[in-house]
Amino acid sequence: MSTKEIVINAVTAIFTNFDPDAAQQLLAENYIQHNPAVPTGAAAILGFIPALQESGLKTETHRVIAEGDLVVLHSTYHNAQAFGAETIVGFDVFRVEDGKVAEHWDNLQVPGEPNPSGHTMTDGATEVSDPDKTADNKALVTDFVETVLKGGDASNITDFISAETYIQHNPAIADGLDGLGSALAAMAENGITMVYTDTPIVVAEGNFVFTASEGTLGGAPTAFFDLFRVEDGKIVEHWDTISEIPSEMAHDNGKF
Template structure:
């Protein structure tokens, strides 16, 4: 199986089929966990499966992209009280090695009933296309992260984002550069300025590029998981999940 096949099979075993034996065969025993509430190792995940089945949790995967040994899923969990809320939107990131899933990162957010753009946190295009442009698109997003998100040269934003088309799925941000600017200004005026400090993971496939970063909102340590769609050499669409990084975790692996 490919890395993507392995991950999809493991996720189905855990959240859809509730099949402990199959999941056990797909997860490495020393599975490295970065979900802040779950202990590390395969055993805790396997132990949760019967409870997940009883809870009625339902998983919908909206997007899948993979590069090398890394696989990113854009998911919605419904009936997700076992994970902390009725509904959660998530990016789940997995690393595969030697035919097993060996590491997992995630970032979960409760979706609001209304958004600034009128779009949900998960709707929009899903098909991975332009595979030949993966390297070029990944380089574009890396440049945007360095220059704009990390503040290296924010005035270059139109080098990366189309002034004519920028569709937004962050619940608090409207479409276009005007919507982004207005949201950032409002956050700063409220004492909740957003700052990215380090980007730990970048995964690209065709027209989609994903990045997992840490930083702050105000004084609060925060994880930013961002997904960008690229078309004609510009970033034209953005999805994300944002969550606080807690001081206390169920393991010593950290959020990243």
Template structure:
């Protein structure tokens, strides 16, 4: 079984079938958990499955990408009040070891309908097909350099080296399409006293035309996790999805957010 198949089978067992026995076969007992609210280890999550089933939780996958032993799943969870909202958009990152889930990171944000977003796009629609596998390394370098130069603020004036001004589809609910939309949103954040700043990127996963990055930084003075997914086409970033979530000061474990 490939690492992608392992993750899909485990997620199905956990959040579709709520089958603790099947899920346990695909999880290491010392499963390392980074979700702030869930204790580490396989047992606590498996023990939570009856309550999740009772809640009516459903999972809708949108995108999946894999690099090495890491798999990124972009999904929507409905009836997800147990995790904080009726509908949540999530990026789940799994590390697979010896054919089992060994570690998990995630970032959840309440879903915003497309008719309430600045771009008119939902947080999850858009392109889904993985293409250009031969350009995985090149696209990963492009996005990594973009994060370093633009999101870290080292050389923001170079943004058009990475994004064409009029060809940038945005799925962040507060940001309109194009570079004008991004600039306006960033200025609005600054004016509101909540400027966005990236400080460290912990995970980068690339497959073909998709590159995912998990970073931390601040919105104003709020310690925040930024999980970003970029689609690259013809050596430019043309589409972006993300979830933002505050990083709490207290965790159900000692593993931290990252």
């Protein structure tokens, strides 16, 4: 099986079929967990499956991208009280080793209303294309993160983001560079700072590039998981989830 197939089969066993026997065959025993609320190890996940089934959890996966041993899923969880809310939007990142899922990171957010341009956190393009442009698109987004998000230099932002088409899925930001600028200006007026400090995970496949970053929002330790779609050498669409990093976790693995 490909890494995508291994991950999809594992996620299906856990969150759709609620089958601990099938899941056990696909999870490494020393499975490394980074979700702050879940203990590390496969046993914790397997033991949680009956409660997930009883809760009526439903999972809807919108996008799947993979590079090397990493697979990213962009999903909505319905009846997700086990995760803290009725509905949760999340990015899940899985690392596959020796044919099994060996490590997991995620970032979950309660979805807001559609943004000022009418987009939700999950609608938009889904098809992976342009496999021959993976390396170039990954380089573009990595440079954008380093220069603009981490470096704070937006003077040449149109080198990265299309000035003609920029579809935004963040609930608070409208489409286009004007929408992004207005949102950042409003944050500044309210004394809210957004700082990206480190980006330990970057996964690219064709026209999609995913980044997982650590930083602060309003001074609080925060995880920023971003998905970008690239077309003709420019970023044209963006999804994200933002979540505060708690000081105490159910393990010693950290958020990243």
